Amino acid sequence: LLLFTRAGCGACQAAKPAFASLVAGLRDRPSIRTLMIVREGSEPEEREYLCAIGLDEDRLVGVDFRNLRLRRVPTMVLVDRDGKVRYSLEGAPTALNQEELIRIAASVDGGR
Numbered sequence: 001l002l003l004f005t006r007a008g009c010g011a012c013q014a015a016k017p018a019f020a021s022l023v024a025g026l027r028d029r030p031s032i033r034t035l036m037i038v039r040e041g042s043e044p045e046e047r048e049y050l051c052a053i054g055l056d057e058d059r060l061v062g063v064d065f066r067n068l069r070l071r072r073v074p075t076m077v078l079v080d081r082d083g084k085v086r087y088s089l090e091g092a093p094t095a096l097n098q099e100e101l102i103r104i105a106a107s108v109d110g111g112r
Contacts, residue, residue: 001026001034001105004068004075006042007049012074015092019053019074022098032105039065078105 003019005012026032036055038046040062050060071090078087078101087104089097 001032001101002037002077002079003034003053004037004070004073004077005046005049006038006073007045009073011072011092012049015074016049016052018093018095018098021095022076022093022101023054025098025102026105029105033059035059035061037061037063039063076101 005015005019007013023034026034034055036046036050036053036059038060043060043062046060047057050057074090074092076087076089076093077085080086087101089101093101
């Protein structure tokens with residue numbers, strides 16, 4: 001699960017509780033690895049956000065956003081082991097979005 005965020009983004013700040021809930025909900029699915037993707041070079045500003053949503057520092061990845069077709073943050077993308085996008089959502093996730101993502105993640109993960 002890739003979470004594209006920016007600590008300085010108001011929508012990302014508003015989504016922080018939803019992301020924390022989602023991260024907590026996926027803890028019992030060790031086959032699903034959650035990464036927070038941020039703009040390359042901005043990692044120091046993002047560490048507090050990362051910790052606030054319950055991810056360890058090794059889950060922070062800086063990338064060059066210019067090469068992405070990302071239109072807005074926050075955005076979530078669930079990618080399976082074969083690189084197929086199984087779910088994506090632009091904007092802050094709702095409880096219904098979280099339930100849907102967890103259901104899809106369970107099917108990707110073999111229901112474990």
